[in-house]
């Protein structure tokens with residue numbers, strides 16, 4: 713699997729699947745989640761509601777992932793995952809790593825060859841960017857997957873620089 717970095721907006725990525733930093737409700741929110749639902753149109757939310765009514769009555773658990781259509785977006789699928797809220801008193805790194813591993817498993821099941829990831833948990837959920845970059849990059853590099861390209865899409869240059877440094881260190 714090739715790991716690439718770009719600075720930009722994940723909703724504009726022409727890849728097979730983009731990953732959404734969702735919350736357990738799957739019913740939308742701010743940040744990446746808000747942008748995906750706003751630009752992708754109501755079809756995504758309709759599928760999310762159907763998932764809540766069927767498989768995920770109690771919500772999508774933290775660290776798990778599930779796919780829907782990408783609606784009007786250039787990608788074909790959105791893979792929704794729920795990152796952990798950062799905590800200084802409890803190590804939740806395994807849950808953040810799980811988001812990447814489970815998203816890649818879903819991508820494999822879909823047959824997605826190219827997948828774009830945001831920096832899950834680094835916005836509203838307050839995970840420090842350098843630590844999140846280390847966890848995300850090492851987890852993806854160690855994952856067994858048929859995905860050809862895993863692309864990290866960083867919203868601002870500061871985040872891009874941190875991921876770039878971490879990738880040079882571990883890649």
Ligand code: AR6
Pocket residue numbers: 720721722723733734735740741742743744745746747795830831832833834835836837838839865866867868871
């Ligand atoms: N493209 C790429 N990255 C983005 C974009 C974008 N369009 N928009 C924001 N980012 P966040 P979380 C970056 O808050 O921390 C929502 O309300 C952003 O700068 O989207 O996992 C959900 O519903 C940050 O670095 O996700 C949940 O309730 C990163 O994406 C909660 O926020 C993740 O920020 C999830 O919080």
